[in-house]
Every structure is written in C-alpha cells, then in structure tokens.
Amino acid sequence: MKFLRDILDNIKPQFQKGGRFYKLHSTFDAFETFLFVPNKTTFKGSHIRDSIDLKRTMSLVIVALLPALLFGIWNVGYQHFLATGVTASFWEHVWVGFVAVFPIIVVTYVTALGIEFGFAQARGHEVNEGVLVSGMLIPLVMPPDVPLWMVSAATAFAVIFGKEVFGGTGMNILNPALLARAFLFFAYPADMSGDKVWVHAIPDGFTSATPLAQAAAGDITSIPSAFDMFVGTMPGSVGETSTLAILLGAAFLFMTGIGSARIIVSVFAGGYLMGLLFNLWGANPFMEVPAHHHLIMGGFAFGAVFMATDPVSASQTGKGKYIYGFLIGLLAVLIRVLNPAFPEGMMLAILFMNVMAPLIDHYVIEANIKRRLRRTKARQAAAEKITQ
Amino acid sequence: MDPMNEKEPLFSPKNVRLLKQPLVKDNPITVQVLGICSALAVTVKLEPSVVISLAVIVVMGFSNVMMSIIRNITPPRIRILVMLTIIAFMVVMVDQVLKAYMYDVSRQLSVFVGLIITNCIIMGRLEAFAIANKPWPSFLDGVGNAFGYGWILVVVGFFRELLGSGTIWDINVIETPWWNLYELGYQNNGLMILPPAALIVVGVIIWVHRSKHKELLEDN
Numbered sequence: 224m225k226f227l228r229d230i231l232d233n234i235k236p237q238f239q240k241g242g243r244f245y246k247l248h249s250t251f252d253a254f255e256t257f258l259f260v261p262n263k264t265t266f267k268g269s270h271i272r273d274s275i276d277l278k279r280t281m282s283l284v285i286v287a288l289l290p291a292l293l294f295g296i297w298n299v300g301y302q303h304f305l306a307t308g309v310t311a312s313f314w315e316h317v318w319v320g321f322v323a324v325f326p327i328i329v330v331t332y333v334t335a336l337g338i339e340f341g342f343a344q345a346r347g348h349e350v351n352e353g354v355l356v357s358g359m360l361i362p363l364v365m366p367p368d369v370p371l372w373m374v375s376a377a378t379a380f381a382v383i384f385g386k387e388v389f390g391g392t393g394m395n396i397l398n399p400a401l402l403a404r405a406f407l408f409f410a411y412p413a414d415m416s417g418d419k420v421w422v423h424a425i426p427d428g429f430t431s432a433t434p435l436a437q438a439a440a441g442d443i444t445s446i447p448s449a450f451d452m453f454v455g456t457m458p459g460s461v462g463e464t465s466t467l468a469i470l471l472g473a474a475f476l477f478m479t480g481i482g483s484a485r486i487i488v489s490v491f492a493g494g495y496l497m498g499l500l501f502n503l504w505g506a507n508p509f510m511e512v513p514a515h516h517h518l519i520m521g522g523f524a525f526g527a528v529f530m531a532t533d534p535v536s537a538s539q540t541g542k543g544k545y546i547y548g549f550l551i552g553l554l555a556v557l558i559r560v561l562n563p564a565f566p567e568g569m570m571l572a573i574l575f576m577n578v579m580a581p582l583i584d585h586y587v588i589e590a591n592i593k594r595r596l597r598r599t600k601a602r603q604a605a606a607e608k609i610t611q
Numbered sequence: 612m613d614p615m616n617e618k619e620p621l622f623s624p625k626n627v628r629l630l631k632q633p634l635v636k637d638n639p640i641t642v643q644v645l646g647i648c649s650a651l652a653v654t655v656k657l658e659p660s661v662v663i664s665l666a667v668i669v670v671m672g673f674s675n676v677m678m679s680i681i682r683n684i685t686p687p688r689i690r691i692l693v694m695l696t697i698i699a700f701m702v703v704m705v706d707q708v709l710k711a712y713m714y715d716v717s718r719q720l721s722v723f724v725g726l727i728i729t730n731c732i733i734m735g736r737l738e739a740f741a742i743a744n745k746p747w748p749s750f751l752d753g754v755g756n757a758f759g760y761g762w763i764l765v766v767v768g769f770f771r772e773l774l775g776s777g778t779i780w781d782i783n784v785i786e787t788p789w790w791n792l793y794e795l796g797y798q799n800n801g802l803m804i805l806p807p808a809a810l811i812v813v814g815v816i817i818w819v820h821r822s823k824h825k826e827l828l829e830d831n
Contacts, residue, residue, distance in 0.1 A: 409801060409805060
C-alpha cells in the first residue's frame, strides 16, 4: 500500500491548482479517494461524521449485491440450457451466464462512469460514488438478452435525467437504477417484457414467461413451486430471481448498518398484507395466489432490499420509513394484480413512493413538532396549576 | 412639435423589443412556464406542432389587436368575458379554416384547436399587455409571444417525431433507400410518443436555456 501512496503523492502536485493537469483534478480525486480514505475534515457548520465515507458505503452495497449477481450469472446459463434441452455441467452454466451478463455490466459502467466523469470535469466537482452502485444495480434488473445499446441509452438517461439534472448524487428524487429500467420498459417494451426476453439465446418457437407473467395471465397452475422461486431457478431479470441470494445481501446490509431494516421489513409486510387482502377478495386466479408467493415472485425482494433502501430517494425519518416501505409493498402487489399491463409493479411502486417520500417526511416532522408543542403547553399548564 | 404627438416609427427599438423579448429572454414556455399543457398534447409529430403554432400566432396577434382597439370602451368588470369572447371568436375562425383547407391535420389535432382558447399565454397577454397598450404594439407583443411559444413546440415536435416515430414530417429517415438503421437493431423509442416525453424535452430546452442565460438563475 505504501508504494501506491507514494505514487499518488508524487503525481498529486500536477493535479492541484497551478499544476499541469489541473483540469483533470476531479478525475485524480476520484482515483485517490477510491484507493485511500480521504483525510479531509469538515470545518464549519454542525456535522456528524461516520467512520466510513460515501465511497466505502457504496462499496459495501456492491459486496451485498454479489450473491444475487453470482446466482444470476449461474441462473442465466441454467435457464438457457433448460430451454435448449442440453445437459451441461455447473461450470458451463456459469460460463454461458458470464458471457451474457458481463458485457451488460461493462457497458453500464463505461457509460455511467463516462458521463459522471464528464459532468464532474465540466462542473469542477468530485466524481460521485453513487454511480458505482447504480452501475451494478442496472445490469441486475435487465433481462439477460437486452441489446447493449439499449443498456447504454438507459444508463445515460438515468444518470443524466435521474441525477445530474438535479445536481448529482444526493440530490436525485428518483432511484437512478430503477429509472433506467423504467425508461427501457416504456421506450422499448418489446425487449423488456413478454415471454421471449427472459432466457438467454432462447431457441425459436420456445417461450418462457416469468412466474409473474404466468400469474397475470391467470395461469397459476404452471408457476414454479414456492421453493424454486425462493431459491431462484426461474426466468427473470439477471439478479432478481433468487430471494435467497437477495436475503444474504440483506443480512450483510443489516450487519453493516447500511440498509434500513425498517424499510425492508415494512415493504415485505405491506406486500404480504395486500396479498392477503386479495386472497380474501379472490375475484380472479391471480388474486388467489398465496400471499407469500408475491414476496418471492418477480423483482419484489430485489426491489425491497436494494432499491427501496436507496438512502437518497427513500424517506429520511424513522416513522416515515415505515410508511414509505409499507406503501411500496402494498402498491407493488396492487399494481401487479390489478393492472396486467404492468406485471412488474415493484418498479412503479418504488418510483412512485420515491416521489412521495419528501411529502411523508414533511408530515412526520410536522406531527412531531405539533406533539412536542402540545407537550410543552401541557407542562406549562400543569406548572401554572401548581403555582396557583 | 409636441413630443407626445410625435409619430413613433413602426419598428422603433421599443417595438422590436416587444417582438424579440418573448423569443428567448422572456419565452412563455421556458421562462414563464405557461402553455405547457398544449406543448404536451400536440407535439407527437412535427406537422401538428407547426400547424398549432401558426394557429396560435394568428389567434394571439389578432385577439391582441381587437382587445387593444376596444380597450377604452370595455368596462373593467367584464373584461375577462370580453377577452374570452374575442379569443373564442378567433379560435373558431382558425378552426373553420383548418377544416376547410387542411382537413387531415384538423382531424389529427381534433379537440386541441378548440382548446387554444384555454391557452394561458393568450389570456395572459391580453390581460397583461393588450388591455393597456395601442393596437400596433399589442399586435407585435402577441405575435412575439406566439412565436416564442411556437418555436419551442416545433423543436419538441421535431425531436419527439424523430426519436419516437423515426420520421421527420412523415418522411422516414431511419429506413430510407440508402440506409436502414432498423436492420442494425435500432428501434423507435416508445417513451417519446407518450406525453411525459414532451416534459422531458421541454426540460432539456429549459436546462440549455438557463445554462446559456445565467441571469435567469435564481440565487439560492
């Protein structure tokens, strides 16, 4: 590590004010803080410092995403061989999946980082770390065979219109990764939905619908068993299929204190409750799907753990997080069941609640202020009584 | 000669400013953020955008003039009613002309020609300018604002048609005798046909506009 520090210290003057490469200082900054924890301190205003900076936080989220990513890569291969009917070994599954998924990841990162560095240079601020996580989340919510230029266009749209327009990481009102998916969903529906896109290199004449699509079509007898859906051996977006792998990531997020347990738990509670309500109603086959199936189908778990907990676009207040999460779960199942045009209600539910989060926070804070005012008044009244 | 009665030249610097100011610096859409609703509704393609822009230019120019002519005999208490009547009269005229000579476009625009009446820019200019100014400056003000509104609509329509339908003025530019981008895997962007896309394009125009004219930025 010492030699890296030496190299950086050696070339640092070149990038500081007056140096030869001053124009590239934010690029240099990005690499330096990526390698070493920055030693900058805040010197005015009140501030609370955590022991890890934003870049470290984001890296931990990427670690939490690894189980879902690795399982996703294997599952892409597994589904491919299942569709073609060829028996193949574990490593062949992984290899086929890797060949399908890796280009998506590369394209996402190249696009996102390129735009991010460009904006950082133009505006003279540091490169924002949020892009590291967005760049990993976007491939995980794509179908395995999505054309790469679409990934690139969606990433560019999400980074520019989801984040940079508002002023970069920390200012965005919507989750950029979900925005990328929503963009593709509405712009190129043929490649983002239906029963042809969920399996890598699908053979002609073979269709493979996700369990969600099957349920939406009223065909609930052919959806996989709850165990299969929990483990994740079903067609779907790259990283969303395995609830098990996602829960491993969630456990890691809990341990490191990065993901908000309040949000995750209340999303699941909201979804489960709505599922139960639909069971009571039971007007069509989809409504009779057992409530716990909703939690393991489609992108519900992935959205709950990795998308809804986005610290920027979620509610900030404690109570607000419960309300925010609960409504996400509720709306997700509601959209899924009642609107067959949008089988993936989770995406729309989270985006919608992202927009509502500041409103929730506002009322939570207002209620708190009112409660405290009432308490003060009651105390004053009591004190006056005593003195009389 | 009494300076009050001195005849002002038709295109005095003041009048030219009336015409030019709304084009960029005081644009009704990008700066005042008025008339957004129609910018969403009619800009799926370039042709209706151009037609509606022309219609608004005619309606705004002449209703401003009419309001200005009768401004001194209109009782202030009923001025809004008078304005609405004038605008409605102009809109009906435009609608009839469109139906007679451009029936297809008129069908395509359907209710939106009639809805020009509700365009807040027109009412706003009548109330803010024509009611207190002479006919000629009022005409320039109306035409200037309508042009400011129109060119934004045309730009939005151009991009929405190009990206959403792959055509410009109904001429296919993606699949031509010389090249065919569809074969390379290109697809039209379905989002651009949906109304929110107009908001995004208008947003981009406002973004570019504000970064070019720093004086528009609020300090905070």
